[in-house]
Amino acid sequence: MEKIKVASLFCGCGGMDLGVIGGFSYLGKEYVENPFEIVYAVDNDEYCTKIYNDNFRHKCIVKDVRDIVVDDMPQFDMLIGGFPCQSFSISAQNPPRLGYKDERGMLFFEMVKILRKRQPRFFVAENVKGILSANKGKAFPMIINEFMEAGYTVVHKLLLASDYGVPQKRERVIIVGFRNKEDFYKFHYPLKVKTSERKVLGNVIMEECNHDESLFFSEKAVAGMLAVREKMNKGRVMSLTEPCNTISAHLAKVSLNSTDPVFMVGDRYRRFSSREAARIQSFPDSFIFDSVSQNRQYKAIGNAVPPVMMWHIAKSLQFCIKSSYPETNAIDSKPVTVCNPVQLSLF
Ligand SMILES: C[S@@+](CC[C@H](N)C(=O)[O-])C[C@H]1O[C@@H](n2cnc3c(N)ncnc32)[C@H](O)[C@@H]1O
Known part of the structure; x- marks a missing residue:
């Protein structure tokens, strides 16, 4: 099967990217290779990109995403990015949460700009739980609306990393966008792993x-x-x-x-x-993390998307790519929230 080409913004040290491509082993379990390949990766932090480049065949560029010339990007089918979350985080009370009014909160617009112009088949965006309530609940529907206006059917769900075999109670909002309705209909967020497979x-x-x-x-x-x-x-x-x-x-x-x-x-x-x-x-x-100082390692690690959680999301996306849909994934009937235009009328 030809691999789905992925462009990665805000790639950090590559937690999300590793999960997407798979082919690693963690706590005795093999997370098999997925039919995705990273063809483009960008982050503006030279230390986490150093870690990234020690670990991936494809090399990441040190660059501010606002400086990307969209036409210069290679061809890709999926855009991924954990856009910076400090301004949406509940813990960011001092300074207060500025959400999308803060310069860092505006960076998701760079994803939107690329989606508008290049129209890849999918996108996956990740952010903290606080994004759901930032700006008195106004920021999130605005962000979703921007993604929809770019031409996508958009779903989102709050996932708990420990439900997927990660020994951490990390909650993250995973937004998935589909250019084609058929892909959207086939997609289900990943099932939680069995209790016996959870980690502490x-x-x-x-x-x-x-x-x-x-x-x-x-x-x-x-x-x-x-x-x-x-x-x-x-x-x-x-x-x-x-x-x-x-x-x-x-x-x-x-x-x-x-x-x-x-x-x-x-x-x-x-x-x-x-x-x-x-x-x-x-x-x-x-x-490999050790080409940078301990402090830089902690920072890059703490910022990352857990690869194992992302691996499960990438697996779910594969069901859209394959022609037949496996029965087993169909039982995850938990609500997948498609953004509701009524909600959007708030703006
Ligand atoms: C939440 S972290 C992403 C972590 C990454 N997805 C992972 O799984 O390892 C956000 C990243 O955005 C990067 N970043 C912040 N502002 C940026 C900008 N203007 N241009 C490029 N990267 C930026 C930060 O350096 C940081 O690595």
């Missing part, structure tokens, strides 16, 4: 990290945190028997005085190593 933090913690002094918080930091813990909900110790709370780009500056997830070994508190953070995000151990 204990599956990814590395014993050798329990002996790495650099990962432990000092006694002074622990005493300071314990003094305010009850009141401030700090020092969020994760259970080994559950998926971890969401890890973010903030992990580079993790502190006991923040709400970042931490971990306890006996009576001592420690942060995750960057490899553990990568495992929490479902990157395979074969994925």
Whole structure:
């Protein structure tokens, strides 16, 4: 089968891209290669692109997406992008959430511009849960409307990464657009994996990290945190028997005085190593991060789309490409929200 060609905007270190192409192994399971190939990838951060280029055959360009000359892009069938989410995030209260009024919140328009001009068969956009309520609930329908105006039938769903075998309670909105109605009718969001296939933090913690002094918080930091813990909900110790709370780009500056997830070994508190953070995000151990500093690694990892979750989404898209539709996927009858024009009249 000829592969579907993919252009990737805001590719970061490549979590989304890895999930799309597949062909990796994670916690003993093979995530087989998918019939997709990345033909174009762009991010403006030279550090995450360095990681990207250490791991993919296709090389990513360091570029601001606003500088892309659309006619210069190669031919592609699918556009993907986790457009920057800081301005939509619930945690972005200081400064307040500006949503689409913030310069970074406007970057999805670059995806829209490319879709309008090139009309690929599909697109997949990813963002934080906060996008659904940003700007008092006005930003999201506006964004969906822009995608529809570009010529697409658009669906969206909030997915929980731990439902797909990722040891993390990360919730992300996945927007999928279809140029053809037939593809839209065939598409279903991926089914949750069986309970026996779900993963917890204990599956990814590395014993050798329990002996790495650099990962432990000092006694002074622990005493300071314990003094305010009850009141401030700090020092969020994760259970080994559950998926971890969401890890973010903030992990580079993790502190006991923040709400970042931490971990306890006996009576001592420690942060995750960057490899553990990568495992929490479902990157395979074969994925190379070490050509950049630890801080840059944490940032790129925390920003990524979990490859395993994305792999399941890519698998679902394949059902549109294949002529026959497998029975098994048809039982996911959870509501797929097609944007409703009534909702759009708010604008
Ligand atoms: C949420 S992260 C994407 C993560 C990526 N999809 C992954 O799975 O690894 C958003 C990315 O957008 C990039 N970015 C932000 N503004 C940009 C711009 N103007 N042009 C290009 N990339 C930009 C950031 O460097 C960051 O890597």
